Amino acid sequence: MKALYTILLLALSNLFMTFAWYGHLQFKKISWLQGIGLIGVILISWGLAFFEYIFQVPANKIGFRENGGPFSLFELKIIQEVISLTVFTLVAVYIFRTDKLAWNHVVGFLFMVLAVFFIFKKW
Template sequence: MNPVLVSISLLVCSNVFMTFAWYAHLKELNGKPWIVAALVSWGIALFEYLFQVPANRIGYSVLSVGELKILQEVITLSVFVPFSLLYLKEPLKLDYLWAGLCLCGAVFFMFRSKMV
């Protein structure tokens, strides 16, 4: 299987776990001491690392670290926006669009040498 697609798939899984680790406690553990939220988040983050580490190791066989990082940022925003809208019930903001367009520019500049 294509290492880039495997890496992207693993990074998507990784980001789902990390988004929950970073933000779900704001809704689910509201009112609990921060140490409880931190420990629960660390538990969730363990699963994130089980996807993220192989994703980067596989991706690094064909991509540079910079390319991996830009992919990670695009995937992060792609996971975060639906999470914040659907799970946290945050309002949709035009700023998400602008941030996404900036990331498209970053992807273009990071991968343009491979497009030629």
Template structure:
């Protein structure tokens, strides 16, 4: 499997965990004290790190740190928007589209030769 694909798939999986760690408590634990939400989030984030660290180490064999970071940001937005809309029942906003277009510009500048 190509290095970029390995890194991308691991980053997607890590982002799913991190998105839940950062935001799921807003829906599921809003009645609990913040420190309970923090402890649960840290537990979820552990799985994110177990995927994210190897993703970056694998990706760094062929990509620069800047390219890895931009890839991470694109994946973050790609995971966050469906999470916000379908899991948190937020309304879809055109700002998501404009942000995605800005990120595509960032991808272009980071990945051009």
């Protein structure tokens, strides 16, 4: 159950992270946000990053093996990276609609799956 909580919290965290890091690139599409300067963009991103951390920190605390969770630090990191790329891809393709998923993206994601395999493999 801790593994599921960890993954769900990481997914929520990455949703906020994606909007904090890349959401401001969509401000030109929203009339009342078009005139916001760099400081405004930074403050909005920091506000979103706050919510990212509300989910990220507990996810790592719950999931970390030395706190009774199922994952090592390396495993937590690779899970986070795969979730991050998955959430980013879904947001870019279906919400921002700025990019299309291409074959080279799929190949890159397959290499990430291989990374997960090798990180979790007990030799």
